Amino acid sequence: MSKTTIPEEEYAYPGSTGCPGCGANLVMRYLLKGLGERTVISIPACCWAVMPGYWPSHCLKVPLVYCAFEATGASISGIRAALDMRGERDVTVVGFAGDGGTVDIGLQALSGAAERQTDAVYVMYDNEAYMNTGIQRSGATPWGAWTTTTPVDESRGFKQEPKKNVMAIMEAHGIPYAATVSVGHPEDFVKKVRKARDVRGLRFIHALSPCPPGWRMNPMKTIEVARLAVDTRIFPLYEIDEGVLAITRRGKGKPVSEYLSLQGRFGHLTPENTAEIQKVIDARFEALEARAARKNLSPSFTQLA
Amino acid sequence: MRTVMTGNYASAYGAKAARAEVIAAYPITPQTSIVEKLAEFVSSGELNAKFIPVESEHSAMAACISASVTGARTYTATSSHGLTLMHEVLMWASGARSPIVMTNVSRAMAPPWSVWADHMDSVAQRDTGWMQFFCESNQEVLDTVLMAYKVAESRDVMLPAMIIEDAFILSHTSEPVDVPEQSQVDTFLPRYDPEMRLEIGRPMGFGSLVKPDLYMEFRYKAMKAMESSRERILKVEEEFRKTFGRSYGGLLDEYRCEDAEVVVVVAGSAAGTAREAVDAMNERGVPVGLARLRTFRPFPEDELRNLAKKVRGIAVIDRSYTFGAAGAFYTELCGSLFPLRERPVVKNYIAGLGGRDITPKIIEKIIEDIIDVSERGEDVEPEWVEVKGLDRSWQ
Incomplete structure (x- = not known):
């Protein structure tokens, strides 16, 4: 058996207040394994604002500053500027926010940080809804999902709008590096984080983060669901490095029903609904593959223009 | 150096003399000439600082807070709608005990639109935990920026301070202003050296969750700090008077x-x-x-x-x-x-x-x-x- 490439050092200690089977716990764990100890983090309102523990407890081996919900992009710019003034250029600054804090309320500050080319790694751990407040829809909630604010009843059910494409939004800022990662593929995860660490400018990591209570799933199946997201290609693993897109895991191309059926939030979907989702996934993956095959520069990736 | 300048330039020269290290600001009438001047100082190298051209006032204050927690002396300036957009993060700044100094060019709130002098913006921030200094002259603006840093960064205070200058009446009116000697300012206001900051090797959470059994204690300490500021303002002003020969009557x-x-x-x-x-x-x-x-x-x-x-x-x-x-x-x-x-x-x-x-x-x-x-x-x-x-x- 080949040796794992994941560092053995732990920077996230036991004691987080995350739920059983929490994907976000693993996102933080793998992220810090990839970045190492010379890292500082900014966290807005989200599950991880609570998970490090009540004051004065702190389950991370790195320092962290909390910021207002919509302010992560600004916060990392402030930390970076202050560290640069102190000559601590080698320290990695991380913004670590949920999907709502990124694609909804925090999008403006993130866009500003990207445009200013803030030298930092921004991680969006995506549990596809406002989970800390109790499962309300966000702009990152996928079409078809139940949440407490997209209830399923006889007249109208589930979320009617597709998930916001945050990778495309970030790519459009011409940032040097963006990647999707999954807690079901830790080696790919850590490799991308390492790569992001060594690039200058604003780097973006989109981490799929299964949420057992919010997804209405068995907490024992976090890894299985995370892997199925990749294997069914509903969440493909890829990176956009200097404007060039590469798929890092093609996945097995399993039917999406295998992924959906493990989650109660999709329990109401009809076979027709599932077929519709499958159609979108297939078309999207085909486009992704076509772009990866061309190896051409993203039209929005520009150095100076 | 005695020269003629507007209230806004007095603010900018004050921040420069204080050697602000991180400046994050967003333009709004009639504050703009403060940040223009500071951008100029930073660009020319006259002021060794990072200038963050943020995309909103909310982000300006959020960036200042995180920079302050990381150990930098920070400055920003705003006005009316910009100040009220900051409202949430103004409370964050005082809760974080960040000694940020900010100039607010006090201006009316819309609608109806008005860019002229009015105190509604400043008065509406009275509960945010900031010290608020209302200025009468451009000289007072510059001097108060320096004094405000010294008060704000005192270990017994550690609270942010707002310098208020009236829109146009001070911000755009020129008056003779004495810009103090840098060496004297450096003695009066040494480099910001906080007791703790966001620092590698010291894994702490700044602003962590507290239960009801401790929240009141944090608020009580902030109250005590604001009370301490009364005495501190008088002491700092006396020291300022001895060094620079000017004073403004305390509170x-x-x-x-x-x-x-x-x-x-x-x-x-x-x-x-x-x-x-x-x-x-x-x-x-x-x-x-x-x-x-x-x-x-x-x-x-x-x-x-x-x-x-x-x-x-x-x-x-x-x-x-x-x-x-x-x-x-x-x-x-x-x-x-x-x-x-x-x-x-x-x-x-x-x-x-x-x-x-x-x-x-x-x-x-x-x-x-x-x-x-x-x-x-x-x-x-x-x-x-x-x-x-x-x-x-x-x-």
Whole structure:
């Protein structure tokens, strides 16, 4: 058996207040394994604002500053500027926010940080809804999902709008590096984080983060669901490095029903609904593959223009 | 260096002299020339700092907070809508005990649109845990930036400070200003050295969740810090006076109050006009004084109580209005005087909203009015000064 490439050092200690089977716990764990100890983090309102523990407890081996919900992009710019003034250029600054804090309320500050080319790694751990407040829809909630604010009843059910494409939004800022990662593929995860660490400018990591209570799933199946997201290609693993897109895991191309059926939030979907989702996934993956095959520069990736 | 400059340049020169290390700002009329000047200083290398051109005022304050927690001396400037957009993060700044210094060019809130002087923006931030210094002159603006850093960064305070200069009246009017020698400033205000900061090797959470068993203790400590600032402001001002030869009267700047029978209470640039009116009336034999609110937070309660014991009438001019109540300076002053067994008559005058001039004539009329009502000793309602359609003329 080949040796794992994941560092053995732990920077996230036991004691987080995350739920059983929490994907976000693993996102933080793998992220810090990839970045190492010379890292500082900014966290807005989200599950991880609570998970490090009540004051004065702190389950991370790195320092962290909390910021207002919509302010992560600004916060990392402030930390970076202050560290640069102190000559601590080698320290990695991380913004670590949920999907709502990124694609909804925090999008403006993130866009500003990207445009200013803030030298930092921004991680969006995506549990596809406002989970800390109790499962309300966000702009990152996928079409078809139940949440407490997209209830399923006889007249109208589930979320009617597709998930916001945050990778495309970030790519459009011409940032040097963006990647999707999954807690079901830790080696790919850590490799991308390492790569992001060594690039200058604003780097973006989109981490799929299964949420057992919010997804209405068995907490024992976090890894299985995370892997199925990749294997069914509903969440493909890829990176956009200097404007060039590469798929890092093609996945097995399993039917999406295998992924959906493990989650109660999709329990109401009809076979027709599932077929519709499958159609979108297939078309999207085909486009992704076509772009990866061309190896051409993203039209929005520009150095100076 | 003695030169002629606007209030906005006085702010910028103050931040430069203080050697602010991180400046994050977003443009808004009439604050813009502050950040333009600072961007120039940073770009030319005259000021060794990072300038973060943020995409909103909310982000300006959020960036300042995180930079401050990381150990940098930070500065920003804003006005009206920018300040009120910051409201959430203003509370964050004081909760984080970040000694940020910010200039607010006090301007009216829309609608209807107005870019002119008005205190509603500043007054609406009184509960955010910031110290608030209202300035009367451009020299005071520059000097107060320096003093504010020293007070804010004192270990017994560690709270942010807001320097308030009236839109256009100070921000865009040029006055002679003495820019202090850098070496003297460096001695007066050494480099910011916080007890703790976001630091590699010291894994701590800044701003972590606390349960109900501890939240009140954090608030209690912030309250004690704000109380400490009263003494600290006086001490720092005394030190400033010894070094630079200027001072501004502490929390409540009293002028000709010794033998006054009535006093006018006002904040900001209108105090300069009130001085003229007070002088003119004293020359005519009317015993009147001026008490300028230099700080609104902390509120000069003791100073006002001591003053109230000596006079029979107090006219409080508010350049803003708290709907459903009265002017905030007035209600707070009344609250401060309540414990006194005997109180003078206090009347509220709402004047100068949205940049309307508060002329010497208006202030004289206000003084005549307060003399009149204090003689009659009657209860009085807030009075709106010089409003079209009302019978009473104040000119």
